[in-house]
Amino acid sequence: MDRREHLKLLLAGGVGAGLFLATGCSQEDVQQSEEILRDAGFGYGRADYEAEHDKKLLADTFFTETEFEMVKVLSDIIIPADEESGSATDAGVPDFIEFMMKDYPPFQLVTRGGLMWLNNQCNSKFGKTFLDCTEPERLEIIDLIAWPDRAAPEMQFGVRFFNRMRDLVATGFFTSQMGVEYLDYRGNRPGFWNGVPDEVLRNHGLEYDQKTLDECIKEEDRYRIAEWDDDMNPV
């Protein structure tokens, strides 16, 4: 039996990922078990009413095809690919934005209206819609609204619209797997916190004082059942 099949069997027996963690299995095992459980339709810890709500939102569509194309173009203007990672659309950000429109309805009017406003600007200036504009033309309009401190007062609506899009695109990207890897977040895995690495402490000119070193938890003690002396001190 291969490892994945073995894990499947264990999990079918009701062993949660927690047991794996407690028994010190490999990171790969944890990841595989999570995939198996996800495939089995466990969701991510939803109560029934929440699972139903999510399902309903996912089944609905808010953006028209044209709007969705505009969202894609804006997403990759805001977070483009570079030498270190893919772009916002590579990370699936437009789908996240589509979901958020339904999840938080106050986004809907201001976003739909904002996309139309962008088309109106393009029509007035270039006689064509945003999607029909060339890239330099698009950026000419975007530059009027992307820099809040130097935008003209009559561009305020556009500034607010673009601020909101920037927030949604950025948060969508940095919470995607690609974005988390680009950000180089190292947590969300079982381990032991043994303090700030020495080299980092040195770089910041900081250190742990002796009291802290003496009183804090040591890795070799974590699985030993706690006991105290008569003065309430751990032994």
Next chain:
Amino acid sequence: MSFEINVPKEKYDVAIVGSGAGGGMAAKVLSEAGLSVAVLEAGGFYDPAQEEYRTQLRWPWESPRRGANTVRPFGDFDAAWGGWELEGEPYLRKNGTSFDWFRSRMLGGRTNHWGRISLRFGPKDFKRKSIDGLGEDWPIGYEDVKPYYDRVDKLVGVFGTNEGLEDDPDGYFLPPPKPRLHELYLKQAAESVGVPVIPSRLSVLTRRINDDRGACFYCNQCNRACNVYADFSSGTCLVQPAMKRGNVDLFTNAMVREVLTDGNGLAEGVVYINTKNLQEHRIEARVVILGASACETARLLLNSKSAAHPNGLANGSGVVGRYLHDSTGSDRMAILPALFNRERYNEDGVGGMHVYTPWWLDNNKMDFPRGYHLEYWGGMGMPLYGTGSGMDSMRQHIRDEFGNSSPNGGYGAGLKKDIRTMYGSAVGISGRGECIARYDNYCEIDPNVVDKYGIPVLRFNYTWSEHELKQAQHMHETFEEILTAMGGILVGEKPGAERDYGLHIPGRIIHEVGTTRMGDNPATSVLNKNSQAHECKNLFVVDAGSFVSQADKNPTWTIMALSWRASDYIVEQMSQGNL
């Protein structure tokens, strides 16, 4: 995979309403004493070790909203079923005042997602009126509760350090985790302006305390409830173990609507509505214990009227619902440029701060009577909804090698890099303080509204007094002093009088207490010093309703200590034939 009961015994020794900190502790102590116990929980069964409930160790992209708080108020992975508003279960406010009420309907209640900050009250906290003339003294003192705090420490587990502080007493602590980088910066800055910083006190198991619970593996997600039970929640650490040992029947989805009394005004049991099929059931018991949460317990008493208790059960004094008070709370954030482009490593740590500041000043020298403690936050946490936003105003703080500011807003590869540069550089301080209990802050039954179960609902009347406002003003001076001393760039403006000095709306700190307070005088209190109703000797309250004053401490540890104490008293009284 749960083991709820739906066929009740004919009569229980004890019926407990609520499965949170107070109810869970009573269930454990009383069942171990050999009593038969029914626990009634309005919400569903929950166990974070079971895969269907697990949100711990999930990645942000596993949530379609990336952890946003559109469904669960503290984010999509937070372990609280419920929130500030529950569908079909409204509450109201009176006289243009504000109060927000957080309810979590599930086994273990709010202990599944709470901050795990576990602070004993100190000797002065029980006798504040004797010190400053405000509010009321408790009918008990620290010496009465200390043995129970000791037991709770050992049973439940809490890390911290013995510092010999008078009003922040020593305990049986597990070793604390080392401070994170931003916490070292905060500690250095705070101490430079005379604010002491010590290891925090959280009920997280840095060491194992028994064979049933694991040790912390440092994922920083206690609010998601722990798969290996390395943090405290009532369901995993009290109710489920008690059920496994026997003598405890758990009724979930059981919304109690009334405490039944006999012709002599003694409690006979409770009536509950099964929230799944709306059928009504009775549970009979020799003793009824309420641990439904301070406000829900007050509501239940006020809704339990009878000839013997025309004003609501145990409410001849009219004090039920009165003296409601929540902690004060205000916060400030800064960006620390020293943390731009930080070295990356896993600094998740435990699910909360590793250091904190207990109240450190002398109120005799201040223009407000009660203290507050400081909670610190920051670090390279899991990116969740909101990460990367706000660059329309924050990007200017990033400077290139020549000292030129980045422009606010923008787009493109430069924006992407700047967000990465800023990640993990935000730090913040929250002040959490004591509000003085007042008769005029209360909840009562609204005469016109019932919930979807037909049960009359609460309405709230709550205002801050000048004491709380002055305290919050002082908090903000402290925040700025520390954040500035550490070289931080303050974000936002210091709130003034027009914004109540940044005080959160009452209820928002979720430390509401005091609605059935204890006292020696039945005319001005609901319970005696054993948490027993003055007017109904087989009725007890084990949630924070019994608090006379809340201290500048989080209430959970005191709830559990008092619940254990009340439970011991019940066992003793039963064995003497008094109950």
